[in-house]
Amino acid sequence: MTVIFYISAIVAIIATLRVITCAHAVHALLYFIVSLFSVAVIFFTLGAPFVAALEVIIYAGAIMVLFLFVVMLLGHELEDARRQRVGFRPGDWIGPVLLAAILAGELFYVFWSSGPPRAAASVIGPRAVGLSLFGPYLLGVEIASFLLLAGLVGAYHLGRRDEDAEAQSP
Amino acid sequence: MTVIPLNHVLILATILFGLGIVGLLVRRNVIFMLVSIEVMLNAAGLAFVGAGAHWQSADGQVMFLFILTMAAAEVSVGLALVLRLYHQLHTLDADAADLMKA
Numbered sequence: 405m406t407v408i409f410y411i412s413a414i415v416a417i418i419a420t421l422r423v424i425t426c427a428h429a430v431h432a433l434l435y436f437i438v439s440l441f442s443v444a445v446i447f448f449t450l451g452a453p454f455v456a457a458l459e460v461i462i463y464a465g466a467i468m469v470l471f472l473f474v475v476m477l478l479g480h481e482l483e484d485a486r487r488q489r490v491g492f493r494p495g496d497w498i499g500p501v502l503l504a505a506i507l508a509g510e511l512f513y514v515f516w517s518s519g520p521p522r523a524a525a526s527v528i529g530p531r532a533v534g535l536s537l538f539g540p541y542l543l544g545v546e547i548a549s550f551l552l553l554a555g556l557v558g559a560y561h562l563g564r565r566d567e568d569a570e571a572q573s574p
Numbered sequence: 575m576t577v578i579p580l581n582h583v584l585i586l587a588t589i590l591f592g593l594g595i596v597g598l599l600v601r602r603n604v605i606f607m608l609v610s611i612e613v614m615l616n617a618a619g620l621a622f623v624g625a626g627a628h629w630q631s632a633d634g635q636v637m638f639l640f641i642l643t644m645a646a647a648e649v650s651v652g653l654a655l656v657l658r659l660y661h662q663l664h665t666l667d668a669d670a671a672d673l674m675k676a
Contacts, residue, residue, distance in 0.1 A: 424597030450627040455635045536632040548643040555647030562654035
């Protein structure tokens with residue numbers, strides 16, 4: 405099962421390389437989502453299934469959607485006319501689709517091979533992580549809640565529409 | 575059944591972190607810079623999870639959860655700043671905002 409790790413590592417490196425070389429922001433975000441998926445597969449092979457699920461749900465699901473919202477919000481004004489003409493050109497999506505197909509092939513291989521992957525020495529499940537999180541790391545959880553509250557207040561304050569600046573420079 | 579050596583996980587994390595820092599230094603679009611920071615945070619989390627798997631401890635995964643929390647807070651504030659920058663300067667170029675007082 406270690407071959408799964410190395411294939412996923414190569415996919416992660418290729419996808420990340422495309423993230424920093426893509427000119428279009430949405431294409432770069434697509435490649436970054438593929439990179440996060442491959443890192444999630446790597447977490448699974450390392451014996452950390454809980455973190456692998458969180459990587460897909462929170463990173464690729466929530467944070468990347470936030471990025472896409474902002475890119476769509478700003479890109480609407482930048483290239484609205486050009487975007488209407490662009491259909492489903494294969495050059496736009498064939499790269500992420502191929503890399504994601506490799507990861508899907510790994511998934512089917514794991515399904516059809518016998519048993520769960522045993523590349524790691526031992527699988528550390530959600531129970532051990534939760535006991536450690538709310539036992540010795542309870543203070544860290546409280547500080548993380550402070551951080552999230554500060555992020556919430558800061559994002560609200562920065563995203564609020566400023567009436568004074570708009571009145572001065574319409 | 576062989577175990578994945580810790581060295582290979584750390585080499586992969588180093589490569590991903592290097593790619594992130596190259597993207598942060600090369601790109602001048604603010605959104606790409608934020609994505610590069612995400613790449614670097616993800617590589618750091620990969621190193622933590624790999625070390626935790628090597629010593630068969632849950633501490634690495636707990637640290638990854640803290641990194642995830644910090645990344646979420648950082649992205650929300652950073653994207654709010656990007657929206658403010660675009661509304662003020664009508665560009666996403668980081669070099670356009672090189673003055674403290676606009």
